[in-house]
Amino acid sequence: MSANLTRRLRTAAAAAALGAATVLPIAMSTPAAHAAARVDNPFVGAGVYVNPEWSANAAAEPGGSAVANQPTFVWLDRIAAINGVNGGMGLRDHLNKAVQQAAGKPFVFQVVVYDLPGRDCAALASNGELGPTDLPRYKSEFIDPIAAILADPAYANLRIVTTIELDSLPNLVTNAGGTATATPACDTMKANGNYINGVGYALAKLGAISNVYNYVDAGHHGWLGWDSNLQPTIDTIKQAATASGSTLGNVQGFVVNTANYGALHEPYFTVGDSVNGTTVRQSKWVDWNNYVDEASFAKAWRAKAVASGFNANVGMLIDTSRNGWGGANRPAGPGPKTSVDAYVDGGRIDRRFQTGNWCNQSGAGLGERPKAAPEDGIAAYVWVKPPGESDGASSAISNDEGKGFDRMCDPTYTGNPRNNNNMSGALPNAPLAGHWFSAQFQELMRNAYPALGSSGGSDTTAPTAPTGLAATTTANSVALTWSAATDNVGVTGYDVYRGGALVGSTAGTSYTDTGLTASTAYSYTVKARDAAGNVSPASAALVATTQASGGGTGSGCTASYKVTNDWGAGFNADVTVTAGSTAITTWKVSWNYGGNQQITNLWNGQLAQSGQAVSVTNLAYNGTVGAGASTSFGFGANYSGANALPTLTCTATS
Known part of the structure; x- marks a missing residue:
């Protein structure tokens, strides 16, 4: 799977024994009146198909029986797979087995x-x-036969969930058309239109079948999480969804993190955190991304897709097959606040060298088990990529499957601009993509999170960590608020910790810590508890500084201005804001230009310019700056004539 780019450069015998289906835990008990009737979320109230071939491979592994009954997608990755490869099950074989597993109840088949x-x-x-140029073959030899089989009345009671054409459309945004990471192959596909028309044809043919639910691949946060990638990809998918006779109604939703490793949630830091006034977005790991995990990315994607014209009830699926990142190397709390990189690297659970690394990643683990409606805005956690099936060979292997050797699957590879020249992080001795890779399966079980045996029932899964911890201070108190945690047995309360010591508990999402000392910094975290007594990981830590006695406002800050690049007709500049002897909660920097400088884009601040007068105020995430600490913003501008440095005025509230 090549979902690997950043913005910057960016057996059969055992099968017969498997007849029972897996039913996903659900948050409601509303049974479908009839499985063929279209529903908003096909996973709610339904069993899900267990692929006997994958299950047999998993069960044959030491300890594999712990997960062998999990539902995974069936992959049709070549024309021969429709009828079965090397004596294996074909599409109709799988569908017949799904009907048997369903036993007349609402049931999902995933492909x-x-x-x-x-x-x-x-x-x-x-x-x-x-x-x-093989679009005619794709239509007549691949999509048409699949559509004919899925439309068979024998399968009309199944809810057939498809994942449509991984990686293809995002590649047209990030890897074609003059981008820094463009490849000749992607340029060709953008020019000939076969990706757009092929996806549109598939959506039209499959969407015409009333019990088929199409979910289009939407990459992952480490690929498309920048504004310059996300909306253009949605626009490209919209173009495809209305090509070749298709309409937006043929898209029931999107799937993110397919065959990838992005963390579902990062419990110990958020994109809004800052360290000594420096936003985590500036860290090497986040690299100015707007998202740090797949759940936040998926929810933002959905909102933007609906705003772009897609149906208001589109659903989001997240592939959690390999993003658990458990085991001995999983952090137990936030990283140190010595620097923004130390904070992010010390607390992040995703242990890859870089979010662009995608092939057989070392240290990865099984993630959340498939589950319907697991959190607001998410239709289901699913296992699209069957754990234990290789992403690609670690060395060149001759084959008749059209699969080449990608150096990103070589553990000795030192990387390229698409992963910011980091090591590949791939496991050694890997077989061809899609072939069984025992060493990877064992690695995934060792590093599973939730750990194997700890999450088989709905009463043993810990809640998610609370997020969005924020504070308002007085001289002697800190008022904390946070966003609710989620759990399938119900969150009942929260414990508040100051400096690692429990200071109070509450049933709500706010707490005020009193009796504090003025002008003092305090560190807080919050944990959630559920009805079964499970406790979540700690929230990301928040440092809050109480106000000076008597409170008040004042200038409170200084600002410095530095031109970082000047090419005669324009320039880039950085401005650093430094708090005085007390912490500040808001700041504003003002100046007047002596010439015709006009700011065209600005980051990490809110710009107001009228003629020569300029003012910049903080954003929500970088207004709070500790005493003596700094934050910064930057901008680009046009000008002619002189470009003298202005005199700055900085004001702040504490």
Whole structure:
């Protein structure tokens, strides 16, 4: 799978024994009146197909029986897979087994549709059999036969969930058309339109079947989490969804993190955190991304997709098959606040070298088990990528599957601009993409989170960590608020810790700590408790400084201005804001230009310019700056003539 780019450069015998289906835990008990009737969320109240072939492979592994009954997607990654490869089960075989497992109850069958012409134009490990001009073959030999089988009345009571063409459309945004990470193959696919038309054709043909639910691949946060990538990708998917006779109504939702490793939630830091006035977005790991985990990315994607014209009830799926990141190396709390990089690197659970690394990642673990409606805005956690199936070979292997050798699957590879020249982080001795990789399966079980045996029932899963911890201070108190945690047995309360010591508990999402000393910094975290007695990880830590006795406001800050690049007709500049002897909660920097400088874009601040007069105020995440600490903003501007440095005025409230 080539979902690997950042913005910057960025057996059969055992099968017969498996007849029972897995029913996903649900947050409501509303049974579907009839499985063929279209519903908003096909996973709610339904069982989900357990693939006997994958289950047999898993059960044959030491300890694998612990997860062998989990539902995974069936992959159609070549024309031959429709009828079965090397004596294996074909699509109709799987559907017949699904009908048997369903036993007349609402039931989901999951399938990946993945054989687009010129597939995976930005990678080699998962290239396919069809060349860039093979759109007619794709339609007549791949999509048409699949549609004919899915439309068979024998399967009309199944809820058939598809994942449509991984990586293809995002590649047209980040890897084609003059981008810094463009490849000739992606340029070709953008020019000939076969990705757009192929996806549109698949959506139209499959969407015409009343019990099919199409979910389009939407990359992952470490690929598309920047404004310059996210909306353009939604726009490209919209173009595809209205191509080749399709309409937006053929898209029931989107799936993120497919076959990837992005953390579901990062419990110990948020994108809004800052360290000594420096936003975590400035850290090397986050790299100015707007998101740090898949759940926040998925919810933002959904909102933007609906705003772009997609149906208001589109659903979001998250592939959690390999993003658990448990085991001995999982952090137990936030990183140190010595620097923004130390804070992020010390607290992040995603242990990859870089979010662009995508092939057989060392240290990865099984993530959340498949589950319907697990949190607000998410239709289901699913296992799209069957754990134990390789992402790609770690060395060149001759094959007749059209799969090449991608150096990102080589553990000795030192990287390229697409992953900011980091090591690949791949496991050694890996087979071809899609082939069983025992060492990877064992690695995933060792590092599972929740750990194997700890989350089989709904009464043993810890709540998520509270998020969005914020504070308002007086001279002698700190008023804390946070966003609610989630759990499938119900969160009943929260424990508040100051400096690691429990100072109070509350049933709500706010708490006021009193009797404090003026002008003093205090560190807080919050944990959630549920009805079964499970306790969440700690929230990201918040340092709050009480006000000076008597409170008040004042100038409170200084500001410095530095031109970082000047090319004669324009320039870039950075401004650093430094708090005085007491912490500040808001700031404003003002100046007057002596020439015709006009700011065209500004980051990390709110700009107001009228003629020569300029003022910049803080954003929500960088207004609070500790005593003597600094934060910064930057901008680009146009000008002609002289570009003299202005005199700055900085004011703040504490």
